[in-house]
Amino acid sequence: MKITDTQTWTAVVTPMHENGELHLEDLASLIHKQDAAGNGVLVLGSTGEGLALGLEDKKQVVKTASSLNVDVPIMVGVGGFNLRDQLEWIEYCHQFEIDAFLLVTPLYSKPGPKGQTQWFKSLLDAADKPCMIYNVPSRTGVKMSVEMLKELKDHPNFEVVKEASGSIADFQKYSASAPELAFYSGDDALTPFFAMAGCKGLVSVASNVWPEAVHRYVEWALAGRGPELLPLWQECSDILFEAPNPVPVKVLLEEKGWISSSRLRPPLTEDEVKDISLLKNADQMIRNWYEKTN
Template identity: 30%
Template sequence: MPTHTSVTADIATAALPDRSVFSGLWIALVTPFKDGAVDHTALFALTTRLRAQGVSGFVACGSTGEAAALNKAEQLLVLQTVLDAAQGVPVVMGVSGYHLGEVLAQVQALARYPLAGLLVSAPHYIRPSQDGLLHWFRALADASTVPVVIYDIPYRTGATLSTETLLALAAHPRIQAIKDCGGNTGKTQALIADGRLEVLTGEDAQIFNTLALGGAGAISACAHWQTPRFVDLMEQVRASNLPEARRVWQALLPWVEACFAEPNPAPLKAMLAHAGEVRNELRAPMMPASRELGQRLRTLHELSRP
């Protein structure tokens, strides 16, 4: 068995993808259901529609995709549907757990898929030390055949990655980006200034701020809807046209706020169901959006019509 050092050294000499692939607007896809089963027809159609609207990439089986409610076989079938519909648009697969051996097996099983990367969260429930978190991410990155995007989301995992830990992980050649849900502006700025990780916000309310600070983009849930406006926002910031970007962002804010007024992805699925794209169905213990929020979402839908 090669040592950690030798594996990392081997990776460093291998050809690695361009880190700039992790930029722009990525969609954290919902997983549609129909009578309790994954609705692959709806998932294919949704991914196809989003691909045509100029998104940069997709994330399958993240938290928005209710991955924790899918078994491993279902997750792989979801991934295959997304890959088929994406038609070459980059796809990242969510990977999570707390048993290192089992998560390593997930990583190895995903090696046969043409992925742009893996979105890897800290082990939930365990709350390891910073040394433990370093070991976790390095071990998974060593085992991966594709780049790793760190998913920093302490309110779901219970584990907070410090700035120092993230900067140490940035030295690993396979770790190339971060989905930043850490809620720490200072940490976000430090990672952007360091420049080794592409910083994509995973908090939709922080999209404009992160872009304005120099972040690479966003992995967004609410950009399932009004997708062209979110793409336009990215383009306006990239062109340094901040007044126009601010105007686009302010128009999007009521939707962003409504999308997270109740646990994600319930509001998002309610809106997509109103538009006829998916059924308003989630897996327990997730529940559909409340009647009051549903009415608020329908009003937003009507106001957004040309």
Template identity: 35%
Template sequence: MTHDTYTGVFPAMTTPFHDDESIDFETLQDHAQYLEAAGVDGVVPMGTTGESATLSHDEHIEVIEAVVEAVDDVPVIAGSGSNNTREALELSRRSADAGADGLLLISPYYNKPEPEGMEAHFRAIADEIDLPQIIYNVPSRTGRNIAIETAVNLADHENIVGYKAASGDMNRITEVIERTRNENFSVLSGDDAMTLPIIATGGTGTISVSANIEPERTCALVGAAVSGDFERAREYHHELGPLFRALFMVSNPIPIKEAMEIRGHYDSGRMRSPLNRMNEKDLDHLREVLADLEDGEIPQVAEAEE
């Protein structure tokens, strides 16, 4: 079957932990419901922002099940990728069984496959799992770009409906958009600071870190841009710019978890080792950025849906 593509805002959810580093499922579900009520178009548990690298496979599935149970009317796009094709297939099968509505598949990391191996990896999962799938290019973490030709080739698979663009290279991103614009295929920003330019060149939305704490503003930005109101979209882009930068002062998801604690979404911004808490100087800057945003007017959900 041919699946629908994705348009809008899809927060890359964090995974809250208790002080003993066990998963805080109550807070996780509360956060999923907060995001849905704020007007997002879907949620993405178990991506990089969800600290997937430090969770066991069983914990991956428990998180996905909890988020699926918590939300009512938005799709759950589960991170289920790996650098091991067999492992990615197994995680993807289990995610589907857990109720995921779609999959986010990071490109194989560390072993740095050639384009032919990369394409075979994604096709193996798409051939096996009948869910809409988004391939994820983030070379700063994986050590290898998904070749443009590979992304274009994969767009013809009925189960591969999107590309999460986090290379930071607009030439690469816009060529993927250009060469897939007649396909049933979405290009989504994987970098909050590049959401507006990506949509301006034909992208359809964002898998967003900042939307965890600013879902209404992020929805307003994307809603305006997708509808062609770039004057209003620019206003939100510049208003959110200091936050976009602050959330990547150090490795994601360290700043977003600290921000969620500051905002009262979490009792603790704890992360699993080897990630560590922010230093006081960076925390002070993050607090200032968040305080400035709180002084501004928050858009209504309806505005983000125009």
């Protein structure tokens, strides 16, 4: 299996009961919706609140996701600032039927090129699956190092970069430094622009609520039909990210009846969404677009 066999990956939310405990039945239901749409599934990413979950909760998420016998591939997030913990997590995940790992730039410590290279080489060496390295400086506090990319681009387990800096210039700089690697957009709204710069797919938040529509959106963007997708998708993406991710996504999923509760783990809270009517309007606009394009 190659990560690039799948153009659209969904960074799936982690549903919870009102008391904050995991709602594994809702998680299974969401994964089945992604399977029906043909979207790969990423669990325990930023959207899945992976860093807010304890180890036992994370284990339950991986056990559930890997037990569903879906046709689409499953990717598991690996991220933090303690290397030993991440290596133990990878080793734990090896016992399950998963297909890939997402390796996040180290958090908080802001390592330089040599530190990043040592970090990612350790994780890539430990993994027995293809890996996607995730650049998201707005969350980690440090940009992915070009020097690290050049050093590790030929590692047999390093296949894809998820670029979520929000900068097309950075995307072009990274892809030029490691043309052997595939690059995916980590930003729903920027995907048409990243597609023109050569990206191979999207790791999406919006596909949680619009699985089939985002699948088509990515196909069109990669086929060079970006101008047809704007400004509708930018407008709806802006609404979906008006509050910190994944707050609006969970609120809209509950409104659609796809999860039982929009509960999040602190410090995130549903109270950040001030006007749910905006989310409902965006949902209607995307559903109308999808129906018209059938």
